Amino acid sequence: MARYLTIPLRRGAVLTLAAAVLVLPWAGLASAGQVLFVNAPLLTNDLGFFSDARWPEWQADDFILSGGPAFSVTGIAWWGRYFLQGHAGAVTPEGSDDFVLRFYDMQGGGPAQTHFLEIPVGYVPRQQVTTSSNGVPLFRWEVALPQPVLLDADTPYAFSVFNRGGQVSDPVFAPLWSSPANWGDPRWRRTVETAPWQKSGYNFAFELTGDVVPEPSALLVLLGGFGLLAQFRGRNSV
Secondary structure (H helix, E strand, C coil): CCCEEEEEEECCEEEEEEHHHHHHHHHCCCCCCEEEEEECECCCCCCECCCECCCCEEEEEEECCCCCCEEEEEEEEEEEEEECCCCCCCCCCCCCCCEEEEEEEEECCEECCCCCEEEEEECCCEEEEEECCCCCEEEEEEEEEEEEEEEECCCCEEEEEEECCCCCCCCEEEEEEECHHHCCCCEEEECCCCCCCEEECCCECEEEEEEEECCHHHHHHHHHHHHHHHHHHHHHCC
């Protein structure tokens, strides 16, 4: 069965091509699963920002992808911890998280009020990467997306991860601060899910992986070339 890739020509228009036709030309453009963007975590402490519907508070952080005409995001990772007042090492029960990932356009210097893409990933297995000096376990989560997210190069977007699972008495989720190298950009927060975003300081830690997508014009040339080759072979095989 052929698999298909949807290539953005411009906002509102797409071109769908059989992936099997483009396996060889695409192979030299980028290695699969390369890191496209990362705000590395600050693992020397346990500072984080609440992003949990039970708190309630939501976080979003901006990013720009550069180095290609467009990008296919196939994986997302984030770092975080849990918080329960008076219980430094508390975590939610395994399997109770219900994570939601969202992407936003940037409008007027901040994230749009409404996301353009929501990916409910539910429970994601967590990997403990270290324990802080305060006895707080620090975790990493990683998901392979069910379908690639296609984003334009050199265009500002915002990414949000929040938890809507767990019991009311469970610790709440908080993504970790990024490393100081990423503190120059702001992030955004809100305490009502439908409210405008409020600009705040520092970034949180997350990573986007995927592939570079070539120019649509280049794909059409490649596709046309394969078509001519197929016609030539067909005529010589009669």
